[in-house]
Amino acid sequence: MPFQCHFTGKKTTFGKKRAWRGQKIVKGGFGLKPTGISRRTFKPNLQKVNCLLTDEKGNTTAKRVLVSAKAIRTGMVVKAPKRKYAYTRAQKAQA
Numbered sequence: 001m002p003f004q005c006h007f008t009g010k011k012t013t014f015g016k017k018r019a020w021r022g023q024k025i026v027k028g029g030f031g032l033k034p035t036g037i038s039r040r041t042f043k044p045n046l047q048k049v050n051c052l053l054t055d056e057k058g059n060t061t062a063k064r065v066l067v068s069a070k071a072i073r074t075g076m077v078v079k080a081p082k083r084k085y086a087y088t089r090a091q092k093a094q095a
Contacts, residue, residue: 003046005068007076010044045069050080060094 004011019036023029046066053063062080071077 003043004066005044005046005071006065007071008068010046010068010070012044013042015040015042047072049077050082052078052080060091 002011017036017038017040018034020032021035022032025031046068048064049067049072050062050064051067052060053065054060067077
Protein backbone atom coordinates (compact mmCIF):
# COMPACT_ATOMS: atom_id res chain seq x y z
CA MET A 1 0.00 0.00 0.00
CA PRO A 2 1.66 3.29 -1.06
CA PHE A 3 1.90 6.21 1.37
CA GLN A 4 -0.82 8.11 -0.46
CA CYS A 5 -4.32 9.36 0.39
CA HIS A 6 -7.05 7.16 -1.11
CA PHE A 7 -9.38 10.11 -1.83
CA THR A 8 -7.23 13.20 -2.51
CA GLY A 9 -4.08 11.52 -3.83
CA LYS A 10 -1.76 13.42 -1.48
CA LYS A 11 1.65 11.77 -1.16
CA THR A 12 5.22 12.44 -0.05
CA THR A 13 6.88 15.35 -1.86
CA PHE A 14 10.50 16.40 -1.86
CA GLY A 15 12.22 19.71 -1.27
CA LYS A 16 15.40 21.25 0.08
CA LYS A 17 16.53 22.43 3.49
CA ARG A 18 18.87 25.42 3.39
CA ALA A 19 21.29 26.67 6.03
CA TRP A 20 22.23 30.35 5.70
CA ARG A 21 25.49 31.97 6.77
CA GLY A 22 26.78 35.53 6.73
CA GLN A 23 25.71 38.95 7.87
CA LYS A 24 22.97 40.94 6.17
CA ILE A 25 24.00 43.79 3.86
CA VAL A 26 21.89 46.18 5.95
CA LYS A 27 24.05 45.31 8.96
CA GLY A 28 27.31 45.89 7.08
CA GLY A 29 27.96 42.37 5.76
CA PHE A 30 28.21 40.89 2.29
CA GLY A 31 24.80 39.23 2.42
CA LEU A 32 23.47 35.84 3.38
CA LYS A 33 24.84 32.85 1.45
CA PRO A 34 23.31 29.35 1.43
CA THR A 35 25.97 27.02 2.84
CA GLY A 36 24.25 23.69 3.46
CA ILE A 37 21.58 22.54 1.00
CA SER A 38 20.21 19.08 1.75
CA ARG A 39 17.22 17.10 0.48
CA ARG A 40 14.19 16.63 2.72
CA THR A 41 10.70 15.14 2.49
CA PHE A 42 7.29 16.65 3.17
CA LYS A 43 4.90 13.93 4.36
CA PRO A 44 1.10 14.36 4.41
CA ASN A 45 -0.92 13.77 7.58
CA LEU A 46 -2.31 10.32 6.72
CA GLN A 47 -4.50 8.24 9.04
CA LYS A 48 -5.60 4.60 8.79
CA VAL A 49 -9.40 4.67 8.72
CA ASN A 50 -12.07 1.99 8.37
CA CYS A 51 -14.37 3.47 5.75
CA LEU A 52 -17.17 2.33 3.48
CA LEU A 53 -16.04 2.02 -0.15
CA THR A 54 -18.32 1.44 -3.13
CA ASP A 55 -17.04 -0.64 -6.07
CA GLU A 56 -18.10 -0.52 -9.75
CA LYS A 57 -21.08 -2.82 -9.18
CA GLY A 58 -22.45 -0.63 -6.38
CA ASN A 59 -21.54 -2.97 -3.52
CA THR A 60 -20.44 -1.25 -0.33
CA THR A 61 -17.65 -2.83 1.73
CA ALA A 62 -15.77 -1.71 4.82
CA LYS A 63 -12.05 -1.44 4.17
CA ARG A 64 -9.08 0.07 6.00
CA VAL A 65 -7.34 2.71 3.87
CA LEU A 66 -4.91 5.60 4.32
CA VAL A 67 -6.76 8.92 4.28
CA SER A 68 -5.47 12.47 4.70
CA ALA A 69 -6.73 14.51 7.63
CA LYS A 70 -8.13 17.10 5.21
CA ALA A 71 -10.30 14.45 3.53
CA ILE A 72 -11.67 13.39 6.93
CA ARG A 73 -12.43 17.00 7.94
CA THR A 74 -14.16 17.89 4.66
CA GLY A 75 -16.42 14.83 4.85
CA MET A 76 -15.12 12.82 1.89
CA VAL A 77 -14.82 9.75 4.13
CA VAL A 78 -17.84 7.73 5.26
CA LYS A 79 -16.61 5.82 8.30
CA ALA A 80 -17.72 2.23 8.82
CA PRO A 81 -19.61 1.48 12.03
CA LYS A 82 -17.50 -0.06 14.78
CA ARG A 83 -19.97 -2.88 15.58
CA LYS A 84 -22.28 -5.06 13.53
CA TYR A 85 -25.42 -4.03 15.42
CA ALA A 86 -24.87 -0.41 14.35
CA TYR A 87 -26.02 -1.20 10.80
CA THR A 88 -29.47 0.02 9.79
CA ARG A 89 -32.18 -2.28 8.44
CA ALA A 90 -31.47 -1.13 4.85
CA GLN A 91 -27.73 -1.85 5.19
CA LYS A 92 -28.47 -5.34 6.56
CA ALA A 93 -30.74 -6.03 3.58
CA GLN A 94 -27.93 -5.05 1.18
CA ALA A 95 -25.42 -7.39 2.90
